[in-house]
Amino acid sequence: MLISEFLLLGAVLFCIGVYGVIVRKNAVLVLMSIELILNSVNINLLAFSLKYNDISGQTFALYIIAVAAAEVGVGLALVLLIYRNKRNISLDELSEMKG
């Protein structure tokens, strides 16, 4: 197998995730897009791990999974809080931080 196959798959997933982050308005869907991005990173890490026969790639893939779980937990808690206060999770209506 060619390493570029995996790397390209990662790239495609990454770009789809980016598209999702930009286009989606619903906060939960944005979080899902971020998961896509994180997974594409993992594919890259593991591909390199295999290529260079280095276990660090796998270690970091595991760490990324753990961090992603934490991220989703906190992210969804935030979404929940926003929903409770605004009865809505559309991100375009959250512009209190506007300068």
Next chain:
Amino acid sequence: MIAVENINVGQQVGFGIIALMMIVGAIRVVTNKNVVHAALWLVVVLAGAAAQYLLLAAEFVAVTQVLVYIGAVMVLFLFGTMLTRSKVGNDENLDNRNGAMIGIPVALLLLGTLTYGLLKTYKAERLPLKNTPFNIQQLSDSIFSHYLLPFWALSFVLLAAVIGAIVLARRD
């Protein structure tokens, strides 16, 4: 079976099918009009990723992926959808107006640069065929010796996430 023989057509075909499935799934995740369906398509992508990890001879990561992502994270997403009373069923109000106008160029630009860079660097480099993939013992050795400090940091991140999630979501 993993990376044992010299040329593995089955592996190649498997990769192709799974990759196609993942890409289709990912596109559906970001285009679907139904939040629940998007979440279910995400399952397809995540499971596909787990399968790719297997092809990359990383069994333990694959299993963790299934456990954490498909097991826990997806449930969180569905909970999030449910608790925020997102519309179950088609919702036309999920995307930004004119979002695609920005999104597609940015995504394509990124994809182009990435593809160019990757192909240029790794044009025909093969993945080595490993007869003995890393086993879990090596992985744990790596985590608990060489990368112990990140592991501690990660523990704190998780603790903070747990407490933070409770604090944020708690109804006072």
Next chain:
Amino acid sequence: MMLAQDAAANLSSGWFLEHAWLIAVVPGIGFFLILAVGKRIRDIKVGSLTIPGGGSMFGVASMAASLVLAAGTAYQWIQRVDSAGATHGALGSFGSSITGMLRAEGEGNYITPVVKSYTWWRQGGATFTIGSHIDGLSMIILLLVAFISTLVQIYSLEYLRGDRRYTHFFAALTLFAGGMLTMVLADNMVQIILGWEIMGLCSFMLIGHWWEDAANSRAALKAFFTVRVGDVGLLVGVSIIFFSANSFATKNGFGSGFDLQGINAWAQSGTASHTAILWGAVALFIACIGKSGQFPLHTWLPDAMAGPTPVSSLLHSSTMVVAGVYLVARIYPVFHTGLSINVAGSHFNLIAIIGGITIIIAAALAFVQTDIKKVLAYSTVSQLGYMMMGLGVGAWTPAVFHIFTHAFFKCCLFLCAGSISHSGSHHSFEMKKDMGGLRKKMPITFACWMVSTAALCGVPFFSGFFSKDEIIDNAHHAGYNVFWIIGLVGAFMTTAYMTRATYLTFFGKPRGAAAGEHDDAHGDAHDPHDLDVDDAHAVQPHAVAAHGSTTDDHAHQPVMAMARTVGDVADIHGDVDASDAEEAVHADDAHHAAEHDVHHGPHESPALITVPLVILAVLAFGSGYLNAAAFSIHKFTDWVSPIGGQFFPKIGEASGELPEAAFKWVNALPSILLVLAGFAVSAAVCISIYGDTAAPLKGITKRIAPLRWGYKFLFNKYYLDVLYEKIIVHGVAYPVSAAAYWFNQNVLDGIVNGAGKWARKSGLWIYKNVDQRVVDGTVNGSGAAARGLGSALRPVQSGKVNQYGALLFSAAAVAALVLILVNT
């Protein structure tokens, strides 16, 4: 395995045997086709013939293809068996082909199974394969499953016509059969788990097919979770056996401890640790208890009646519930050795005890049911008890034969019940309310019902007699006298409750819908739709008897309730015919209602329903003659039992020969007499209770206290559901949630509050010392400069996350582009 294959050199093989895996793959393809394009296909009319759309044809076609393949496999297997007979003596026995220890003492020939396996995963000494393993047992069950599934699918074409989830129904039905076939074909335990779980999932989908009704989805959940409880046993058992058998199996060329042949050889070798094999067998048997509806996990099976009738018939005859029995039969040496079956001096073992208890309690429950499908459901449970008991006393061949015959007559009975509800009782399954006197209105259904009932009861010369009586006879022969008596009592009870059901359905005066009335006449007083599982416990049994109506756990098809309401409205308006009104809402049944306009009231079902019925009835009678010991026919034994006429090569000390009783009419006499007695007693009681004349027995369960208590006990199904739901679930779930709450309130809150306080204090300190003194000074100085820049960049700070994302990533992309351009 190589050695075993060498021994097979003289055996005939063939294309079908080599390609048996196709049998399970074809339904899988059918399933995906149905899902992918099913909904887009419309009905096609060819002349007067209508080919139903909705993808159902894929299901029927794939099942028919499976049937053809299975038939070919069966034919070639039989040839193989015959060829073994021709080359007598040229074969090694099962034992000698493996190790010297596993030697058969020259009795019978071991006919090597045709095994094709493909390794898909290999790691750390464990090999995972997928493949096909064809021997007599899998051959016969494959044929059975494919056959019954084909008939049920054809029947469903008519029965579910116009249903709102027609396509999904066929998809699930096809996958369900595919799951069972996968499991039956399996050459290793992992594949068995795969098929087992596919079936569990599909049964959930099919039982909950009309999930709009809360009772149905609850029944589906109950089935799923109850079986899951048992499935834990499957995983544990497979693990135990894998770890104990793996080294033996690998050493002797079987691949791994998942391999079925390896497991069997290991169990028979006598080298196995008895503790391991005992606990492995117990754990696996727990899985079989759950799947095959044995006591005490049988409670899901009658509730599974909530699904459409074709599902019940498939579920109860050849798939799903048989899976547990099949698993026991498949790796029988494990159970035989592990539970010390047929060891001299043993009179009890787990399988026989569970089977025996199941026979009796399920048969007793069948007496108090008013829903015809529930009577059949409990009779299935009871018959499964027979199969288990048969396996428990070492009667392997009769038990497998009973699977075979039972599939035909039970499937036929269910389809009869479906036919009655479809055309006779207006979608009701209530025997007391909506049936009676149907024998003249539905002669074909009646004839099929009678044949199958006779087979079920074990009337001589019907198929059930040849299988069930063999089990009972073998129990006696092997010295399990307690189970012999249980078998006889069970036969008596079976006849009695089937007589009751037959009487209520086909004889006596037509009642309710069977008399041509529609449900609106009496549906309002005691609508079953309003009662759910919990309510059923609360209802007093005698009150029920007084109403003479229905308090079953499962309400009927949800559409019925709707139709009923509309029917009521129609009555108020006076001039609208109820069935017209029903037609309006009852989209499921447009075709059916149209038929109702022609002839109101009960009538015979259309050919798509009666043809499968007749085929099954013929088989319900005739299938017994494959192994009619009374006439010295032993074809089934020859073809199915792994070794000639004997299952076990005599090996080691743990496992002995299987006792096989020679048939004598004298031995069969007690059961025949009891069947007759059961019929006579029950018929007399039925006529006096349910007949027209005021008889002394009428309302007896209301008047005599012990009988009333007994009735109530049975009516509430031994309070097992109460035990499971109220005591076990609540008893476990509440303390856990209470503990979690306590933890949340005391521990987590403490941590959180403490962290909050600390953060606030340190925040104040930082504010005072760092922010006010150091930062402010700097900020004030640079403030002027920042203000200019800030107002310039202000529009960018829209506060919208998406725009930030777009900016971030486009900046990254541009940066990447720049890098590429610079570097080239």
